[in-house]
Structure formats: structure tokens, C-alpha cells
Amino acid sequence: MGSSAAFLRIKGLRKxxxxxxxxxGIDLDLEMGDFLSLFGPNGAGxxxxxxxxxxxxxxGAGTVRVMDFDMExxxxxxxxxxxxxxxxxxxxxxxxxxxxxxxxxxxxxxxDPAARAEELLGLVGLSDRADSKVSGFSRGMQQRLSIARALxxxxxxxxxxxxxxxxxxxxxxLLSGHLRRLHDRKRTIVMVTHDLKRGLExxxxxxxxxxxxxxxxxxxxxxxxxxxxxxxxxxxxxxPDA
Amino acid sequence: xxxxxLIARKDLLxxxxxxxxxxxxxxxxFLLLVxxxxxxxxxxxxDGEMAAGILWVSIxxxxxxxxxRVLSKEKENRCIDALLLSPVEPEQxxxxxxxxxxxxxxxxxAVLIPAFFVLYGDRFARQxxxxxxxxxxxxxxxxxxxxxxxxxxxxxxxxxxxxxLLLFPVITPLMALAVKVTGGLFEDLPYREYSSWLYVIAxxxxxxxxVGYLLFEFVIKEG
Amino acid sequence: MDNGxxxxxxPVVVGLLFLSALYAIxxxxxxxxxxxxxxxxxxxxxxxAFTAFxxxxxxxxxxxxxxxxxxxxxxxxxxxxxxxGVVFISLTLLSGxxxxxxxxxxxxxxxxxxxxxxxxxxxxxxxxxxRTSVEQEERRAAYCAVLAIAGFVDVPIVxxxxxxxxxxxxxxIRSDSIDIEPSMILTLMITLTAFLSLWxxxxxxxxxxxxxxxxxxxxxxxxxxxx
Numbered sequence: 001m002g003s004s005a006a007f008l009r010i011k012g013l014r015k016x017x018x019x020x021x022x023x024x025g026i027d028l029d030l031e032m033g034d035f036l037s038l039f040g041p042n043g044a045g046x047x048x049x050x051x052x053x054x055x056x057x058x059x060g061a062g063t064v065r066v067m068d069f070d071m072e073x074x075x076x077x078x079x080x081x082x083x084x085x086x087x088x089x090x091x092x093x094x095x096x097x098x099x100x101x102x103x104x105x106x107x108x109x110x111x112d113p114a115a116r117a118e119e120l121l122g123l124v125g126l127s128d129r130a131d132s133k134v135s136g137f138s139r140g141m142q143q144r145l146s147i148a149r150a151l152x153x154x155x156x157x158x159x160x161x162x163x164x165x166x167x168x169x170x171x172x173x174l175l176s177g178h179l180r181r182l183h184d185r186k187r188t189i190v191m192v193t194h195d196l197k198r199g200l201e202x203x204x205x206x207x208x209x210x211x212x213x214x215x216x217x218x219x220x221x222x223x224x225x226x227x228x229x230x231x232x233x234x235x236x237x238x239x240p241d242a
Numbered sequence: 243x244x245x246x247x248l249i250a251r252k253d254l255l256x257x258x259x260x261x262x263x264x265x266x267x268x269x270x271x272f273l274l275l276v277x278x279x280x281x282x283x284x285x286x287x288x289d290g291e292m293a294a295g296i297l298w299v300s301i302x303x304x305x306x307x308x309x310x311r312v313l314s315k316e317k318e319n320r321c322i323d324a325l326l327l328s329p330v331e332p333e334q335x336x337x338x339x340x341x342x343x344x345x346x347x348x349x350x351x352a353v354l355i356p357a358f359f360v361l362y363g364d365r366f367a368r369q370x371x372x373x374x375x376x377x378x379x380x381x382x383x384x385x386x387x388x389x390x391x392x393x394x395x396x397x398x399x400x401x402x403x404x405x406x407l408l409l410f411p412v413i414t415p416l417m418a419l420a421v422k423v424t425g426g427l428f429e430d431l432p433y434r435e436y437s438s439w440l441y442v443i444a445x446x447x448x449x450x451x452x453v454g455y456l457l458f459e460f461v462i463k464e465g
Numbered sequence: 466m467d468n469g470x471x472x473x474x475x476p477v478v479v480g481l482l483f484l485s486a487l488y489a490i491x492x493x494x495x496x497x498x499x500x501x502x503x504x505x506x507x508x509x510x511x512x513x514a515f516t517a518f519x520x521x522x523x524x525x526x527x528x529x530x531x532x533x534x535x536x537x538x539x540x541x542x543x544x545x546x547x548x549x550g551v552v553f554i555s556l557t558l559l560s561g562x563x564x565x566x567x568x569x570x571x572x573x574x575x576x577x578x579x580x581x582x583x584x585x586x587x588x589x590x591x592x593x594x595x596r597t598s599v600e601q602e603e604r605r606a607a608y609c610a611v612l613a614i615a616g617f618v619d620v621p622i623v624x625x626x627x628x629x630x631x632x633x634x635x636x637x638i639r640s641d642s643i644d645i646e647p648s649m650i651l652t653l654m655i656t657l658t659a660f661l662s663l664w665x666x667x668x669x670x671x672x673x674x675x676x677x678x679x680x681x682x683x684x685x686x687x688x689x690x691x692x
Contacts (some may be wrong), residue, residue, distance in 0.1 A: 017601065019679065055327075056326055056327065056463070076329040076331060084327050086320070086323075088319050090319055090321055092319075095259075103248070104324070104328070106248050107249075107328045108328060394595070394608045394611060397604060398598040399598055399600075404594070408595060411587035411591050412616060414587070415623045415625075415627070416622075422629050439629070449622065450618075453615055457532070460532050461611050
């Protein structure tokens with residue numbers, strides 16, 4: 001609709017650790033409702049990029065702007081509308097599924113934490129195990145719960161760092177389904193992944209990050225999957241690990 | 243403050259479920275009381291300050307066990323990232339963890355101090371209300387600086403080893419003061435004999451709660 | 466060219482200052498009546514104590530500046546200061562013990578100044594241990610900055626609490642008067658200047674080596690990265 005102002009705008013973003021450049025100048029615009037899948041070999045700077053977008057890391061140079069949020073002075077307003085899923089579950093092992101969700105719901109100042117927790121438990125199919133400790137959960141169940149956790153504040157921007165790593169079949173399908181639904185509701189999604197099939201299926205934009213640069217960025221509609229696969233493998237330098 | 247209480251409640255609930263920190267703290271503290279009793283010679287009459295020294299060494303060594311766990315538990319499943327990603331301010335996390343450490347210490351002391359009187363003689367059990375005040379003031383000092391330092395060591399390769407190495411030099415004055423004042427209480431000295439030391443203990447807590455509040459953000463965040 | 470000359474001149478200046486300090490200590494300043502020759506350690510002892518304290522103060526300030534500015538050079542300044550400070554505080558303790566043995570008839574006593582110096586030694590050695598335990602540079606810098614600040618804030622508390630133990634340390638310099646001969650004061654001033662110039666020389670060497678290392682690593686990465 002409104003085409004002028006980008007939802008998320010990254011300009012000249014750089015970051016280095018111990019003098020090693022992880023990001024060497026990233027420029028990226030996303031509209032509201034975009035779903036960007038980012039591919040790239042290990043060490044390309046994907047996780048660094050996600051962590052900077054999530055305000056966990058400060059940029060070395062350049063800016064990240066999301067809507068009108070003031071990322072410098074009041075990052076908490078932005079964080080309140082942000083969701084993150086990584087291959088780490090972010091769950092407390094000694095608490096039950098319900099307690100985990102209620103805790104996070106309260107942190108995000110959700111109006112009725114108990115009701116929200118109940119709703120999400122149903123959504124990820126864990127209602128019957130709601131009061132068991134997370135430490136007794138199977139890997140798949142933990143992953144489903146961590147998806148529920150990330151959705152607790154109904155985020156406008158969802159960042160995913162290798163979310164499919166180690167997911168079992170049912171959890172992967174559940175995640176894909178939720179991503180599709182969020183996308184339908186105009187949520188903006190940035191996903192870093194190695195999984196070509198999952199990465200391409202729902203995306204509206206596809207990018208490749210290599211050695212700290214965004215070397216490839218196209219609309220999904222204009223993209224020929226075979227040509228893309230070619231480009232991707234070339235950047236992996238013939239070592240496909242996906 | 244709301245967020246700090248929320249996080250502290252969550253930690254206390256997890257501890258209530260498993261009781262791992264408190265149990266190890268009490269067990270280790272009790273063990274130290276017995277070992278130090280043997281070290282000074284069983285059946286030996288101690289003066290107040292010596293007895294106070296034994297009590298405080300036991301408490302501080304046991305407290306450091308719990309201290310290391312409180313933040314390293316947040317590192318499991320990278321929950322600390324989730325806290326930093328939420329709208330909660332880092333200062334609130336600091337306040338929460340300091341409260342939790344304070345409470346763990348107080349609970350352990352509620353067992354260790356009576357155990358101390360049993361082992362070393364209840365003739366030291368004078369001015370007990372004042373002893374409680376002293377103990378709580380020392381706990382504030384210990385948990386404010388301890389929480390800050392545990393955040394440092396939780397980010398290193400050698401968490402549990404490093405924590406006492408960094409923490410003990412800085413809290414040595416606190417321990418010296420605690421021993422002095424507690425020794426005075428054990429000898430039933432009047433308030434004015436130790437009051438000025440008590441103020442320094444309170445000042446320690448006050449100063450380091452400020453230092454921790456200001457600096458915690460820089461050690462818990464990555465960059 | 467000009468810079469190179471300055472770099473070579475500084476060690477010469479430091480050397481000359483130390484020669485004058487030695488001359489002043491042994492030939493100019495009178496030998497103390499009661500303590501005799503042993504008293505002469507005082508000039509070196511007090512100068513080193515002062516220099517050590519200055520080092521920790523600089524580390525404290527560098528810590529604050531690192532955390533507010535996030536420029537790695539402040540970490541270099543802070544850590545170099547602490548390293549030099551640890552050397553000087555160790556020598557202060559040792560020289561004090563050498564003096565105390567004949568004068569107090571004991572190597573060690575729990576006097577506020579001695580206790581403070583010893584606890585400072587512990588705090589800043591733990592700082593050096595911390596440095597070896599963190600690999601990532603920025604994280605190490607932040608942790609060390611925090612420890613340098615917390616450690617220095619602790620100093621007045623350490624000193625206050627050390628009053629628990631009665632003092633037998635001579636109080637030479639009071640707020641209202643200095644309790645020694647003018648020629649001794651002059652000797653002390655020369656020795657102090659010598660140590661301050663030595664501090665500055667060591668600090669310059671340490672920081673320039675560390676900054677050069679960083680520069681080299683940065684350039685190496687640039688070459689490897691193909692930029």
C-alpha cells in the first residue's frame with residue numbers, strides 16, 4: 001500500500017570482531033509483509049546480522065531502522081514488537097510449559113498472561129502437557145513450545161536464525177504453517193537458513209550473504225529456482241552443507 | 243521494579259522445584275563449620291572474633307556456590323538472550339538476580355547460623371536481633387557486588403573457578419568488617435563499640451548496588 | 466625523524482633521572498639518626514607506591530572511557546596501566562617488608578596501609594587473570610573495564626575497613642606538615658620524578674606495542690578478506 005517508507009531499512013551496516021570483518025556494508029530495504037529468506041555459507045555473517053537486527057549487538061557502523069522505532073534511545077519499544085526464534089529454545093527447563101509461557105507473556109506485558117499461554121499451548125498442540133516440566137519434553141515438543149514462546153507478543157517483525165536446524169518433521173511443518181499464517185497477516189519475517197526447500201517455499205524475497213556482503217537479492221517471483229540453486233552452490237564454494 | 247520481581251519470582255519458583263542451589267549452599271556451609279571446628283581444635287574455647295571469623299568464612303564460601311549458578315542457569319538454552327530481547331531493561335535483570343542471591347544467602351544463613359551456635363556454643367547467641375541486622379546488611383553488600391561479578395565470569399571459559407578469584411579480593415574488606423562487628427556482638431559489646439563499622443558495611447552495600455546497577459548492562463550484553 | 470629522536474631521548478632522560486635519584490638518596494640526603502641506612506628505602510618505597518596508585522587510577526578512568534566510548538584504545542591504556550601498576554605494587558610490598566624486618570622486627574603486620582596495598586595487589590592480579598580467561602576482544606575489554614572500576618571504587622572502603630587493625634606505620638606526610646628534613650623532601654621529589662618518568666616510558670612502550678599488534682592484525686585481516 002504505502003510504498004514510500006520501508007518497514008525495515010538497513011544502511012551501510014558493518015561489524016567486526018577482533019579486527020575481523022563479519023559484515024562489510026549491508027544495505028537492505030524490506031516492506032511490511034515481506035518474507036526474506038537469507039542463505040549463505042557458515043561464517044558469512046548471517047547470525048551477526050540477525051543479532052544486530054534484534055538489538056543484541058550494536059552495529060560497528062551504519063544504521064538499522066524499523067518503522068519509527070528509536071533503536072538507540074528506546075530499543076525496548078521495538079523489542080516489545082519483536083519475535084525471535086533460534087535453534088536455542090529460550091526455555092527454562094525447571095518450569096512447566098505453562099509457566100514458561102506465562103512468564104514470557106508477563107514480561108511482554110500481555111494483558112492476560114494465563115489466557116494467552118493457554119491459547120498458544122493449544123495452537124502448538126501442547127495443551128495436554130501444559131503442566132509438565134520442560135526438561136521432560138522431547139526435542140520436538142521443546143521446539144513447538146519455543147515457537148509458541150516467540151509468538152507470545154504477536155510480533156510485527158519475526159527474526160529466525162536457523163529455525164529448522166534439528167527440528168523433527170512435525171515441528172518443521174508446524175513452523176512452516178505458522179510462518180505462512182503470520183505472513184498472511186502482513187507480518188514481516190527475516191529467516192536465516194540452510195534449508196533450500198523450506199527457505200524458498202514461503203519467501204517473497206531471497207538473498208545470499210557471503211563474506212559479510214549481501215551478494216544476491218531478488219524477489220521470489222522473478223527467481224528461477226535452478227539458477228538460484230546454482231548461485232547458492234557457487235557461494236558455498238562447492239561445499240553444500242544443506 | 244515490576245519486571246525485576248517477575249524474573250526473581252521465576253528464579254525462586256525454579257529453585258523451589260529443584261532446591262539445588264540452597265541444598266548445596268547449606269550442605270557446604272555446614273561442612274565448612276565442622277571442618278573449621280576441627281581446624282581450630284575441637285573443644286577449644288574461642289573468643290568472639292575468632293568464632294565470628296569461622297562463621298563468616300563458612301557463609302561466604304557457601305554463598306559463592308549459589309552465586310555462580312544464578313546467572314549461569316540463564317545461559318542454559320540461551321534464556322539470557324530471550325531476556326535481553328524482551329522489553330525488560332538490563333537494570334531490572336540485575337535487580338532480580340541481586341534479590342535472588344540475597345534470598346538464597348538469607349535462607350542458607352537461617353540454617354547455618356543456628357548450626358553454628360550448636361557447634362560452637364550458644365554463649366555467642368547474644369544480641370540476636372542485631373546479628374540479624376548485620377547479616378542482612380552483609381548480604382546486601384555480597385549480593386550486589388557478587389551479582390555483577392558473576393555476570394562477568396558467566397561470560398568466560400572458566401566460570402566457577404574464576405568467580406571466587408575475582409570476588410574475594412573485592413569483598414575482603416566486607417568480610418573483615420563483618421567479622422569485627424559480629425565478634426563484638428558475640429562478646430556482647432555495647433552498640434557504640436561497633437556502630438561505626440556497621441555504617442561502613444551499609445556503605446559498602448550502597449556503593450556497590452550503585453556500581454552494579456550502572457555497570458551490569460555492559461557485562462551482560464555482548465557489544 | 467623527529468618522533469624517532471623523541472623515542473630514543475626518553476629512555477636517556479629516564480636513565481639520567483634515576484642516576485640523579487640514586488646520587489641524591491645515597492650522597493645528598495642525610496642518613497637518618499635512628500634507623501640508619503635502612504631508611505633510604507623510603508624514597509623508593511613511597512615513589513613506587515604512588516606510581517602504583519596512579520596506575521590503578523588511570524585504569525579506572527580508562528575503564529569509564531572504554532565503556533562510554535567503546536574505543537579499544539582505552540582498553541589498551543587500562544590494561545597496560547594495570548600491568549605496570551601490579552609490578553610497582555609488588556615492589557612496594559617487597560621494599561616495605563625489607564624495611565620492616567629490621568625496624569619493626571617483623572616482615573608483615575596488619576596495618577591499614579599494608580593491608581590496603583595487599584588487597585590492591587590481589588584485586589589487580591585477579592584483573593590480569595581475568596584477561597587471560599576471555600578470548601573475544603571487546604568482551605574482554607568490557608569485563609576488564611568493569612573490574613577496574615569496581616576495584617578502584619573498593620579502595621576507600623578497603624582503607625576505611627583496614628583501620629580495624631591499629632597502625633604502627635610511620636605517618637610521614639600529614640595534611641598540615643611534612644615530617645622530614647628539606648633535603649630529604651628534595652630527594653623524595655627527585656626519586657618520585659624518576660619513577661613517574663619510568664612509568665611513562667613503560668606505558669608508552671606497552672601501549673605502542675599493543676596498538677601496533679592490533680594494527681598488524683587488522684591489516685592481515687584486510688589482506689585475507691580481499692579488501
